[in-house]
Amino acid sequence: MAAGAYRKPIDGLAGMSKKIPCVSYTPRLRVSDILFTRTMTKIKLYIATSLDGFIAREDGSLDWLDALPNPNQIDHGYADFLKTIDTVIMGKSTYEKILSFGVDWPYATCHSYILTTDKDFRAKTAKTQVINQINPSMIEQVKAASKKDIWIVGGGITITHFINLGLIDEMILCLLPTILGKGIRLFPNNPKETLLSPIKSELFETGAVMVTYERKK
Numbered sequence: 001m002a003a004g005a006y007r008k009p010i011d012g013l014a015g016m017s018k019k020i021p022c023v024s025y026t027p028r029l030r031v032s033d034i035l036f037t038r039t040m041t042k043i044k045l046y047i048a049t050s051l052d053g054f055i056a057r058e059d060g061s062l063d064w065l066d067a068l069p070n071p072n073q074i075d076h077g078y079a080d081f082l083k084t085i086d087t088v089i090m091g092k093s094t095y096e097k098i099l100s101f102g103v104d105w106p107y108a109t110c111h112s113y114i115l116t117t118d119k120d121f122r123a124k125t126a127k128t129q130v131i132n133q134i135n136p137s138m139i140e141q142v143k144a145a146s147k148k149d150i151w152i153v154g155g156g157i158t159i160t161h162f163i164n165l166g167l168i169d170e171m172i173l174c175l176l177p178t179i180l181g182k183g184i185r186l187f188p189n190n191p192k193e194t195l196l197s198p199i200k201s202e203l204f205e206t207g208a209v210m211v212t213y214e215r216k217k
Helices: 031-038 078-082 092-099 136-145 156-164
Strands: 043-050 054-056 085-091 111-115 128-131 149-154 170-176 196-203 209-215
Touching (some): 085 092, 149 156
Parallel strands (some): 043 170, 085 111, 111 128
Antiparallel strands (some): 196 209
């Protein structure tokens, strides 16, 4: 899931008549090609959600994720997705929730950005920067510094903020066959109308369905 596609370059043409002269051609890298390459970094939302659109219980609990029967312990493509990421962005509450698990920081190989209006907040992990506000110009700087894609980890308020700024290129939603009834919404605070195109879906043996959308431009 979410593994990047790879296409082998065409090395040349074979089997042509000897009567046809062979002309050597070495393509030049144009400035426009360099600029295009630099803008290939995508901002992606990758998150699990209940069928009724909640990403956590009201108290932030994620116990309902572990309740999904998974006898073969499949990771639903998480490891493959993580290989495509070198930058993560999340809100303060999500950051503190992850730290509360008492495990090593799972994004140690990535650059991390924590969004909060708390100007006194200090990060406790390496390669982590606190940001008090975001705007498209600042995010473009983050993209320019990234060699891979950028992952919006959560939570809901951060997700809606990026949607309202038109900054999310792809949404990868893992729909669990669970109805919570109440909790923390995936898209809170009335995000702006946004048109998406489905580009991939995958059904897992656990009953979860991974659906990938790209933003229409």
